Amino acid sequence: MTHPEPAPLRRVTRAGLAANGVLHLLVAYLALRVALGDTARADQAGALQAVAAEPLGRPVLWLLVAGFAAVVVWRVREAVWGFRYVDDEKKRATKRLFSGAQASVYLALGLLAGRVAIGSPAGNGGEGLTAAVLRWPGGRPLVVAVGGGILVLGAAMAIQGYRKRFTEDMDLDRAAPSTRTVAVRVGQVGAVAKGLAFMTMGVLVSSAALNHRPEQAEGLDAALKAIAGQPYGRIALLAVAVGVACFGVFLFFDSRYHRVV
Secondary structure, eight states: OOOOOOHHHHHHHHHHHHHHHHHHHHHHHHHHHHHTTOOOOOSHHHHHHHHHTSTTHHHHHHHHHHHHHHHHHHHHHHHHHOOTTOOOHHHHHHHHHHHHHHHHHHHHHHHHHHHHHTTOOOOOTTHHHHHHHHTSTTHHHHHHHHHHHHHHHHHHHHHHHHTTGGGGGBOGGGSOHHHHHHHHHHHHHHHHHHHHHHHHHHHHHHHHHHTTOGGGOOHHHHHHHHHHTSTTHHHHHHHHHHHHHHHHHHHHHHHHHBOOO
């Protein structure tokens, strides 16, 4: 038995997916600025702070919170009842686990957007948490393991994106052929770019534990700036910025064609 979302919730959910697309475009813009020598914070927190600094920025942030909350509700329902159209039980279970993880991601985004909207500090990435965990007994191997997990996640994201697995949960048959082609291509490029950024983040987290330097584990912002600091890093970061922008564009297609049932 399926559990279809009410029509208003479907609309707000699609708006939340599109809002994440806007965030990715802002992160790509900030990454571009870093590649050109700026010190802007190139992650979701930096993007939300950029929105808050604009006229009417705080009301827009509350709209983002509402959209992200709707996505959380939808993803939780998917994790419990979703993907009935998938015949393979193992594959269906994997997709439900992914939806549960996505619910956590959008919950974190919603909480972050809410914090920025009320004027609270957005935090400094993973440094504080990493430093605390490193003080635990056995904290160092735990952080190394988390970094390894992020590295594997990034690799899986890149591989799955390259293989176009994201199309399995989209109804692209109702899209025009040219639209379908663009959606698939920007999805591929964007997923690979995000995967590479996450792989860099995983290396930094593990390195922070091995070298006892928690300031290295500051999330996406640290990862992008680490890329910029390498030989030919600015060129590489420009490529990543383009890829993240592609993923942002893909999310607009996803908000239109994802199976929200």
